Amino acid sequence: MKTIHPLFIFIFSLLIFSCQNSKEQEELIFDEAAQFRLDSTLEAFVSQGKVAGISALIFEKGQERYFNALGYADEEANRKMSRETMVQIYSMTKPITGAALMKAYEQGLFELDDPLEKYLPEFADMKVYQGVDENGEMILTEAQRSITVRDITRHTAGFPNRDNIPGLSEVMAEKDARNFNNTLSDMAVKIGSTPLWFEPGTQWEYGLCVDMQAYLVEKVTGVPYEQFVRENILDPLEMNETMYFVPENYRDRMAAVYQKTNEGGVERQNDSIAYRFSYNKWPLTPGGFGLSSTIDDYLKFAKMLLNEGKHEEKTILKPETIQLMSTNHLPDSIPEDKRSWLPSKGQVGFGIDFAVRTAAPQGPEENPGVVGEFFWDGALSTLFFVDPTNELIAILFVQLTPYDGIGLHHDFRQAIYGPWKPSKN
Template structure:
């Protein structure tokens, strides 16, 4: 079935490549691209890869495309639509980064300040060096303090794996992301866990953005969820983006589908799928937790594309947006976990940032300067400043994109790969 799906996509690409378009030659998303995306979304649903999927493309000041295919809830025959709400998971992170950078603009911190200056929970950190013959952790002093910049680019050293001898057991015992923790108790648990590596020496995805949320709370003197609502969601009119989803919205929530070993989909039971979103929890994490609609998330991305403005609202200054979408990973950081799987990218402030064009047809398509991120249930957005283009794709599929979904979508938007002239 995998090869049949690829053949279908290839035939569709060849067909639209031969078609003529009357669109402006300056548009990335022309009629050929529309046909490719239509075909890709339809093929994904018809092949049983996803239950339902939607995509929205905005380019050069106009919406160029919206399509929803399949079901938000197949068992209840609820079609995917513009009104469908999904759990965006890590697409929460750029919103948290935006909240933090609002305080940066007020002069409340500098990126290279030691984190402990504001959060004493992160003073005198110890760094893991392995275990001794008795299985006890060997620890050493940190070479330097964790900086604020470290928590914006995932170089703080926080452990985030279940296979580190000794250290993973401590992580499990601390249970920092337990929903019953407040951000303060979460920070205490993270700060009392040894670092996995020296700050600033590796890229390792994890708890950094949750710590950003606590930093926002401490600096602003306001509960984090309240700050985000007041400073970002409400000014942008993102009235359908929220941590807790009340009863009146729940008939619009997409079901979560889990891909089985044989490639079929099984609907995740509600008590698991919506455990965070349908309950009031003390934890308001910066790294996940929001549910949203595709139009609400478009408002956020349009603000970023428009250098911090949306309509008559100014959320950030242009220089701050530029700082966020600039690569902050120096070449000296060689160990980058799975980040290279995203393409020729570095990392800014809560975004991956494309620093070079794709080298071959196997790499994710995109333009240099693009900044983007995705979510655990396989959602995706990317912002392409060079082409003034935004693409958002909503789906609720776990495990995270094991079917090449993001590559197929990017290929459909940009067309077949061509070697860079540079």
């Protein structure tokens, strides 16, 4: 029997390893071509003056595949965008609140289809707006069913959120539920005494639902919301640079806020406006907005979601809870024209504080993405998404108002996934 030469075995092993490695590289979504596309995309937005500064982080199959920061966090102070830059994440606070709520859910403190009034009596006996009469007085009817906890997790509670509803918008303005001097309890009283815009469960309308999730957490746990989210989500995830109130020693890392001009460039927003919430201690600890964070801190949260609730050796949430959060909860009975601007996000439904992609993009103008991904964004144009199919996380940090009026999110996604191709979708 002939002995196989050791050199042959070594070479053969190298070939197998090389083939396996090549296969792994081929299977990556974020490959060299994607890196080139993303570099070019971000550089273009900065060089054309559409944003002052921007950063992006891609994590795929257990490894960081990309980080880049371009332009200025604070152009006037000549401070560059970096990994250490802190930004106001606005509505990217909402998924964190959802995680805190579901921690209480895992403790058996409520069920999703429980009536909200069971825990928050402010929402008993709700009235529903039916328009105004000839004297401009609101016409109200009794709600056909109670608001449920599920309704406030998917924005189907019926809370009004627009300034052009005759009669009702005036009541909203008078109540001023989102005033920073309100506590969550004050906010609940003011929302609960405002008529619903539509019957619970019949429309999707973005608004104050997630703030009421935070209040629900307070009521069922007996712990102030800010303390609960810190002890159960932020601290276990070691998100030490994610906070409501930003103290003095962090402020030299905060990104300035820039607003789009009519000429297509940007100008700095007045700091007293930009930092009004973050630089003052207010009674309100909202669930729907208010946190500032770093890109690496937010990655820890997104990785926990991708890892089915685990962070290193710690279990933050159960796998079945993450599955529940990232599943579409919007019924087919809510047609597209009753989903406000949600269809502008693509072929999506809504889970527990995430949009959930339910179908592939139908054309190049839609935001690229993969069925099963879940994501959300913030008022200052930040974005994150989790793509479980490809084990991929993408985070985009920028501070631009009004919200993404420059096609940034579409182009960011397209840089990652490549140009739209019908054959692949």
